[in-house]
Amino acid sequence: MEKIKILVVDDEERMQKLLSDFLKMKDYEVLLAGNGEEAIDLFFKEKSIALIILDVMMPKMDGWTVLKTIREHSKVPVIMLTARSEENDELKGFDYGADEYISKPFSPKILVARVEALLRRSGVQKEELLEVGGIVIDEAAHSVTVDGKPIELSFKEYELLQYFVENKGIALSREKILNNVWNYDYFGDARTIDTHVKKLRAKLMDKGEYIKTVWGMGYKFEVE
Numbered sequence: 001m002e003k004i005k006i007l008v009v010d011d012e013e014r015m016q017k018l019l020s021d022f023l024k025m026k027d028y029e030v031l032l033a034g035n036g037e038e039a040i041d042l043f044f045k046e047k048s049i050a051l052i053i054l055d056v057m058m059p060k061m062d063g064w065t066v067l068k069t070i071r072e073h074s075k076v077p078v079i080m081l082t083a084r085s086e087e088n089d090e091l092k093g094f095d096y097g098a099d100e101y102i103s104k105p106f107s108p109k110i111l112v113a114r115v116e117a118l119l120r121r122s123g124v125q126k127e128e129l130l131e132v133g134g135i136v137i138d139e140a141a142h143s144v145t146v147d148g149k150p151i152e153l154s155f156k157e158y159e160l161l162q163y164f165v166e167n168k169g170i171a172l173s174r175e176k177i178l179n180n181v182w183n184y185d186y187f188g189d190a191r192t193i194d195t196h197v198k199k200l201r202a203k204l205m206d207k208g209e210y211i212k213t214v215w216g217m218g219y220k221f222e223v224e
Contacts, residue, residue, distance in 0.1 A: 003029040004124060005048055006115065009039040009066065010055040010081065019053060022108040023115070025166075025180065036061025040069055049076060050124045051115060054098075056082040064096060071097040077118040079111070109159075130165050133223035135207055137162055146207055156181065157200050160193075164211060164221035173218040193218075 006028050008019050013034075020030045031046060033039040037060045043049060052070070056063035067078055079100040094101065100114050120140065130137040136145045142158060144151050153161065159181050164172075174190040182192070197219060201208030212220045 002048075003027060004050045004119065005029045005031060005046060007031045007033065007039065007042060007046070007049045007052045009033045009036070009052065009058070009063070011035055011058045012055075015055070015081075018108055019111070022112050026112060026116070028115075035059050036063065036066040039066050043070060043074075043076075050122075051077045051079070051119060053079045053081060053111070053115070056080060064092065067096045067098060077122050079114060079118065081106075130162065132165055132168060133207060133210060135161075135165065135204070135210075137165060146204055151203050153200070153203060156196055157203065160196050160200055161204075164219070168221045168223065171214045171217060171220045175218075177218060 006023055008016055008023070008030055009032075010016050010019070011034050016032050016034070020032060023030050031042055031049065033042050035058050039052075039054070040061070043052070054063045054066060063080060063082075067080070070076065070078065075097075077099045078097070079102060080098045081102055081104060083104045099118055102111060102114065116139075130139065134147045137158075138144070139162070144153055144158065144161065160177070163177065163181050174193050177193050178190060197211060201211055204210070210221055210223050212222050214220050
């Protein structure tokens, strides 16, 4: 099955990498442009772009001009990013045809959630279920059932379980889990993972045994 293509347009390489890494974790194909002119060229060259994440302030051609140009030819969903959070800017974005408007700094996970919601609304992305060993994760509803019975998880417990299931059979270091579930800029103690794993195992009941401890490293989700 062909991956969904997302165009990320931002002149900051760090921001490009951050967004690209988070989107690729969700199995999207990511195209990158460093300015407005590159974005326009890529958009017309790649016919199957499903969504655009577009920074406002850029060299050569700003985000507003890019948005106006694209809207003359396409209704592709567009999320605008800006360092300014002024109401006039936001209204301008919607007036030009933006679908979402997000102010920096922002959580990459919130952005990815907005991406998924927009793609579902536009009919590109279907609602998905992750199923393994009697555990069913409904990504659209953000809910989990074990042997058909719903269980209550905190936001982080849900994200941790989702990450384990998506990487089943792979030994994951605590550092990797922190980077992917708690964010790249999290500077807390790695022991917070152990605390969440303990709670998650208890809530999963007998399925908690799927989360194996890899001594001296981290954890592995494995269904026997």
